[in-house]
Each structure stands twice: as C-alpha cells, then as structure tokens.
Amino acid sequence: MNLINKKVTHKRYGMGNIVNHNDSRIEINFASENKQFIFPDVFEKHLTLHDKSVANSLEEMLQKKAMKRKEQEWKKEQERELQRKKQELRLEYEKLMKNHKLHPESQMVFWCDTEELGSSFSEWKVFSGLIKSGNNKGKPNKPSRLHQNSAVLLTEIDSSRPEQDRRILGVYMVNENFIGKLCEDGYIPAHSKYRLQLTEEESDQMLFWKYYVNEKFPNKMTWNTGKYRYFENSWMAQILQDIVSLKSDPKERELAQEFFEHFCKMNQLTEEELPKANGALMRI
Structure with missing residues (x-):
C-alpha cells in the first residue's frame, strides 16, 4: 500500500502529507514540522486519510490486525488459565504429600490374564x-x-493349576508423581527406573502365596473376585529382597538391590527388622 503524498488530518497537529512509511512507522509533514507515528496503529484514533478508497483498504488492514491481536490475547489468556490450573494441581499435590500418612497396606497385587501380560x-x-x-x-x-511409596506386583496362574501355584511375574514402583487419590483414568504407570520383569525360571521360584496371607483365613489360598487387592508394605519388601537373591546378572542384581533399598526408604522399613516371609504357603 503506497501512502506517499496522501493527505491526512491529525486530531492534534491538523492537516499534513505522508512523506515516508514502512511496515511499522509512518512520517507526516505538518505545517510546522515532521512527525513520526506507529503504523498503522495511529489511524485507529488519531489520524484520518482523505482518500476514501485508500482509507477503506487501511480499515481492512486495521481490522485484520485487531483480530490477530485479539487472537494473541486469547492465547495468552488460555496460557495463563493453564498455568493457573497447573499451579492449583501443584499446590494440591504438595498438600497431599505434606499430609500423607503412610498406610501399612499401600501395595497392590494384580491378577493378570493373558491379554494383559503383554501390555x-x-x-x-x-x-x-x-x-x-x-x-x-x-x-x-x-x-x-x-x-x-507404593509398588505394583504382577502375578498369574495357569487355569489348569491350583491357586497356590500363583507366580510373581514382575514388580514396579508407581510413577514418581503418581497419587492414587488423583488418578481419574484408572491407569497406574510405572516408575522410570524401578521396574523388574522376572524370567520364567525366576517366576517359578517366586510364588505369591509364600508372602501373602488372609489373616482371617490363614490356611486358605483363594483369590475369589476382583483384579487386584492391597497388601502389606513389609510383604512387598520381602518379595523384593528375594528377587535380589535370584538375580545372577550383575546389572539386574544391582538394579534389584537399588529398587529394594529405595522401597524400604519410602516405606520406612529397615532390612534388619524385616520379618521372614510367612504367607499361607509357609503355614501348611
């Protein structure tokens, strides 16, 4: 848009001619002096073009710029709202962490079917x-x-085998930032580091009922219904300790040991005071 020599009227400086302009500045010669203004913003309130056709084109430009500005302001507002929600979640998270009381049974064991094992x-x-x-x-x-402080234990039982043969397949700490009370989708993700999958041979040596017992029916080994159940923190520590002793590969054994130590720290347990496994299998 060429505005050179176009006549304008400024609310304060009166009539003048445009002598220069670019995408951001415009220079106008008034009777007494030249003045520079921000382009095209000055045309919104302070400056009027005499040429009607050019003025209409300029008005379209101003409208497009106004729409773009509103869109940018809307995006900024959306970003501020997102940051506000993140701040609220962070404060809620910190409050939960501060007021969290360690539950003695905050571990979870899952009954995994064939379809679930892979995923x-x-x-x-x-x-x-x-x-x-x-x-x-x-x-x-x-x-x-x-x-x-929670870990998730993954188990399975062949449909042709009795419940007492339920095997432990793997275990993981929950994600570093996971809080069950805030979980809306039901998915429990693993910690980025503390996760272990057992080999077939290792699983055969890690029977779930060696550690787990229903104190109301200590001699019974029945799962009944449901995909999962909670169990004692100390039982999970026993399981992790035994997994460490099973691992022959140095790197896997080191990770298992770190996992065990991290778990004990998070659950305020000490290896020296950890009781021996005394699940239903041990009471037959």
Whole structure:
C-alpha cells in the first residue's frame, strides 16, 4: 500500500502529507514540522486519510490486525488459565504429600490374564478396572491407597493349576508423581527406573502365596473376585529382597538391590527388622 503524498488530518497537529512509511512507522509533514507515528496503529484514533478508497483498504488492514491481536490475547489468556490450573494441581499435590500418612497396606497385587501380560510389560502400566455397581458404575476404580511409596506386583496362574501355584511375574514402583487419590483414568504407570520383569525360571521360584496371607483365613489360598487387592508394605519388601537373591546378572542384581533399598526408604522399613516371609504357603 503506497501512502506517499496522501493527505491526512491529525486530531492534534491538523492537516499534513505522508512523506515516508514502512511496515511499522509512518512520517507526516505538518505545517510546522515532521512527525513520526506507529503504523498503522495511529489511524485507529488519531489520524484520518482523505482518500476514501485508500482509507477503506487501511480499515481492512486495521481490522485484520485487531483480530490477530485479539487472537494473541486469547492465547495468552488460555496460557495463563493453564498455568493457573497447573499451579492449583501443584499446590494440591504438595498438600497431599505434606499430609500423607503412610498406610501399612499401600501395595497392590494384580491378577493378570493373558491379554494383559503383554501390555503390562511393554507399556509398564496396569488398569485398575471399572466400578461394577452404585452411582459410579462404569467409572474407573480409583487406587486411592497408592502413593509414591507404593509398588505394583504382577502375578498369574495357569487355569489348569491350583491357586497356590500363583507366580510373581514382575514388580514396579508407581510413577514418581503418581497419587492414587488423583488418578481419574484408572491407569497406574510405572516408575522410570524401578521396574523388574522376572524370567520364567525366576517366576517359578517366586510364588505369591509364600508372602501373602488372609489373616482371617490363614490356611486358605483363594483369590475369589476382583483384579487386584492391597497388601502389606513389609510383604512387598520381602518379595523384593528375594528377587535380589535370584538375580545372577550383575546389572539386574544391582538394579534389584537399588529398587529394594529405595522401597524400604519410602516405606520406612529397615532390612534388619524385616520379618521372614510367612504367607499361607509357609503355614501348611
């Protein structure tokens, strides 16, 4: 748009001619002196073009710029709203962390079927399932006891075998920032480091009922219903300790040992005070 020599009227300086302009500045010669202004912003309130056709083209430019400015302001507002929500979540998270009381049974064991086994280890997460009754029917179960001190145990049993032969396949700490009370989708992701998958030979030596017992029925080994159940922190420590002793590869053994030490620290347990495994299998 060529505006050189176009006549204008300024609210304060009166009539003048445009002598120079670019994409951001415009220079106008008035009777007494030349003045520079921001282009095209000055035309919004202070400056009027005499040439109507050029003025219409300039008005379109101003409208497009105004729309772009509004879009930028909307994006900034959206960003501020996002930051505000992140801040609220962070404060809620810090509050939960500050007020968190260590639950003695904040570990979770899963019964994995054939379909779940592959995804559990490839994606390193499990799904807590859906609520089957009540007002929240159909919504994901919220693993409310799980916190940063929690680990998830993955188990399976061949349909042709008795329940007492249930094997441990792997274990992982929950994600570093995971809080069960805030989990809305039911997925429990693994820690970036502390995750272990056992070999077939190792799993055969890690029977779940060696560690787990229903104190109401100490001699019974029945799962009954549900995909998961909570169990004692000390039992998970026993399992991790035994996994360490199973590992022959130096790197895997080192990771298992670090996992065990991290778990004990997070659950305020000491190796020296850890009781021997006394699950239902040990009481037969």
